[in-house]
Amino acid sequence: MEILIIDATKDKLKCFLYKDDKVEKKFEGELNNVFLSLDNIFDVFGNVRFIGINKGPGSFTSTRASLAYVKGYSLARKTPIVAISSFDVLKEMGKPEIVSAGRGNIFIKNGSKSSESRSNVKGYEIIHDEEFIPIELDYNIFFKIIKRKIKSREFDDPLYVLPLYIKTL
Numbered sequence: 001m002e003i004l005i006i007d008a009t010k011d012k013l014k015c016f017l018y019k020d021d022k023v024e025k026k027f028e029g030e031l032n033n034v035f036l037s038l039d040n041i042f043d044v045f046g047n048v049r050f051i052g053i054n055k056g057p058g059s060f061t062s063t064r065a066s067l068a069y070v071k072g073y074s075l076a077r078k079t080p081i082v083a084i085s086s087f088d089v090l091k092e093m094g095k096p097e098i099v100s101a102g103r104g105n106i107f108i109k110n111g112s113k114s115s116e117s118r119s120n121v122k123g124y125e126i127i128h129d130e131e132f133i134p135i136e137l138d139y140n141i142f143f144k145i146i147k148r149k150i151k152s153r154e155f156d157d158p159l160y161v162l163p164l165y166i167k168t169l
Contacts, residue, residue: 001018001019001020001049001050001147001150002017002018002019002048002049002050003017003018003048003049003050003051003052003143003146003147003150004016004017004018004041004045004048004050004051004052005017005018005051005052005053005139005142005143005146006038006041006051006052006053006054006066006070007053007054007137007139007142008031008034008054008058008059008062008063008065008066009054009056009057009058009059009062009063009086009099010058010059010134011031011059012028012029012030012031013027013028013029013030013031013034013037013038013062013066014027014028014139015027015028015041015045016139016143017045017048018143018147021143021147023139025044025045027041027044027045031059031062034061034062034065034066034069035065035069038066038069038070042073047077047079048079049079049080050079050080050081050082050146050150051070051073051074051079051080051081051082052081052082052083052084052142052143052145052146053066053067053070053081053082053083053084054083054084054085054086054089054137054142055067055083055084055085055161055162055163055164056085056086056163056164056165057085057086057099057163057164057165058086058099058165060163060165063163063165064163067083067161067162067163070158071158071159071161072158074158075158075159080150080155081155081156081158081161082146082149082150082154082155082156083156083161084142084145084146084149085164086099086137087099087164088145089137089138089141089142089145090135090137092141092144092145093135093137093138093141095135096108096135098135099134
């Protein structure tokens with residue numbers, strides 16, 4: 001089973017091609033042109049059977065751009081996609097569900113920390129924490145979540161997958 005994992009939510013575009021539960025190919029590149037980078041990845045990695053993508057939260061522009069590209073690819077090639085959030089991976093890692101929001105702010109899943117809340121939108125809080133050090137996602141766990149969803153046929157409809165970004169009211 002070939003699964004391409006794509007994450008453009010942080011400072012770099014990261015892609016991993018898994019075959020038979022092992023990373024066969026890996027790509028890490030700049031986010032300055034996500035579309036061009038993804039074009040190159042699909043040229044190098046070839047046709048893939050399934051795509052797993054990080055839908056956020058994270059970099060607003062690159063998350064939206066990578067999702068748009070994958071949605072178009074999925075529709076054109078009829079390749080099933082599974083979109084999960086960074087919070088899903090952190091939870092499975094047993095880590096606090098906390099993700100950098102830039103400018104000294106962090107996204108926190110409700111219940112992880114509460115007293116410093118600045119806003120509460122859709123089950124997430126944005127708090128200010130200048131000393132926050134982001135936790136690196138474990139892409140093997142990302143792969144395991146995607147694989148589990150593929151096995152149970154929990155695919156996302158490309159027409160309705162939305163990036164997970166939080167905005168204050």
